[in-house]
Amino acid sequence: MPPMPKSEKIWFNGDLVPWDEAQIHVLSHVVHYGSSVFEGIRCYNTAKGPAVFRLKEHTDRLFDSAKIYR
Structure with missing residues (x-):
């Protein structure tokens, strides 16, 4: 199966932003513990x-x- 194409925009902190601008801090809780809502x-x-x-x-x-x- 081919990889899914990257979206142009992503929902981040309440806004649609360019994919490459959606960045989180390396010490973010979600990175270390997988906390999220989906x-x-x-x-x-x-x-x-x-x-x-x-x-x-x-x-x-x-x-x-x-x-x-x-």
Whole structure:
């Protein structure tokens, strides 16, 4: 399988920034302990155009995880 192409932008600290500008400090907690919140959201092409699969459920779960993490 070929590698996934690098995105032009990435969500970082509340903004979409160029991939190469998204940098974190080497002593960041997330680097040493893997602490993070993640939720995978899928979008599919349909006859009516792009459709996000169960967006509300995914965002609810993401926000619930962030509350616990906080």
